[in-house]
Amino acid sequence: MVQYHTTLDHPLGCAMVKTNQTKPEMQMSDRSTVKAIGVISGTSMDGIDVSIVDTDGDTLVKPGLGRTFSYPDNLRRTLQALIAEPAQAQSEPLEDLERDVTEAHIAAIRRFMEETGIGAAEVKLIGFHGQTVYHRPEIRFTRQLGLGDKVAEALGIDTVYRFRHADVASGGEGAPFVPLYHRALASNLQQPIMILNLGGVGNVTYIDGDVVIAFDTGPASALLDDFVLRRRGMSYDENGQLAASGRIDQKLVSVFMQNPFFDRPAPKSLDRQDFHARAKGVEALSDEDGAATLAEFTVQSVVAALRHVPRAPQRWLVTGGGRRNAHFMKRLREELGVAVDPVESVGWDGDFLEAQAFGYLAVRSTLGLPLSLPTTTGVPHPMPGGELHRAA
Known part of the structure; x- marks a missing residue:
């Protein structure tokens, strides 16, 4: 222990x-x-x-x-x-x-x-x-x-x-309500560091010495889970396979990212359903392309979190069910350009x-x-x- x-x-x-x-x-x-x-x-x-x-x-x-x-x-x-x-x-x-x-x-x-x-x-x-x-x-x-x-x-x-x-x-x-616990756990890690929770809604805790900043980032798994449930009867996109097989509709992602929430200063929070009405454009896409587009929306909403922290962290630790989505993790590494690891890499239990x-x-x-x-x-x-x- x-x-x-x-x-x-x-x-x-x-x-x-x-x-x-x-x-x-x-x-x-x-x-x-x-x-x-x-x-x-x-x-x-x-x-x-x-x-x-x-x-x-x-x-x-x-x-x-x-x-x-x-x-x-x-x-x-x-x-x-x-x-x-x-x-x-x-x-x-x-x-x-x-x-x-x-x-x-x-x-x-x-x-x-x-x-x-x-x-x-x-x-x-x-x-x-x-x-x-x-x-x-x-x-x-x-x-x-x-x-x-x-x-x-x-x-x-x-x-x-x-x-x-x-x-x-x-x-x-x-x-979010977990940041002080994150800070206690992360005290011995190199900082600044970002703890990303990918549940139904995404949220981050930025830790840099005495500075602790936390806020919701946008949709994490909620939109994608609900989409694959409607389309395929599956409770989630296992390992991100469906999203990885589709083509991203970049125009739709751009429209989704115009939501004023992403420019609001931190701290800020969301309800699980906040983006559902705006994301209905994916219904015209195939299962694969809809999943890919919603997954990319999640990725870009996480990247947008960098607008609200003093320094870009050199490492992201990911918790929540989304850390098991290989497609999420791959795209986050590509977009953030730094280490993006599950929290298990430092001995925490993300579940x-x-x-x-x-x-x-x-x-x-x-x-x-x-x-x-x-x-x-x-x-x-x-x-x-x-x-x-x-x-x-």
Whole structure:
């Protein structure tokens, strides 16, 4: 198990926490570590990721084991249909669906603990992200389905959830929410470095010493996944084979890249569905050419991220399911002209970074430490967050 050390006592980090909370009596370096389970289902809804991290919530991180558990098919289909209807996701109570999502996460955590032999007495906290179904920071609204009190009650472990709400309520973008965990892991790597997450939506964390900048880049796998599902009945383009076999419609890609989002300064965030309406031009293309064009849109949206960082990084580390798409990785190396490697190349586990991050953030939440920064989500000051539910 690899152990990472870093410090967050810089002008955008923990040094400013005293303006928002009572300063802890003990020094950061004196804190003992605790085991925290993190659990999340991302916008791609390809499964529920569960992992564990041993951390003090600040300078010490020891990532542990992880597992992915599938949603029940009917629940996944219901969630996909809901996300396609934004008004319903915003306004409906969705009590039954939220209960079902919560139960699915409880079942996943139970299976994880059974399969890994981790007992409840060993775990101090659960960081429960829930399932995002609607994210509109411009109206100060974000919705993640999941009931933290039910998780704590069912598993007998204190649970933190509602991680994004304080950030969004304060005018932040509410995403991305993993940068401080990235920074802790990357402290021993040459910088500047860019961590690229290719999930349903793409996002980056730029790290250069005390500078941490994060933002969503554009569509990652969402557009391509939905396209191949409609055309071929496949949940994703395995290894990018379909995209690699087609011809790119450069005119369409150029039209897609005219979206004003790409010139907006960081930080900024997206909903999974934000580009779907504008990407309908691919419907006139063949399966192969449509896939190639959508994949190229993802690549060019990542390249556009360089407009918003101080120095071009000499290395990109890629996490999320997109790192397994050989076509994505090949095109990114060609366009960026520097090393583009999966995060496994430095000993991280790309399948579970986000789950681990929410375990890490759960510990930070209980300590009153920031979960987001002005340079990661646009909040006015380093922002604590999360809601703690004690086990019965």
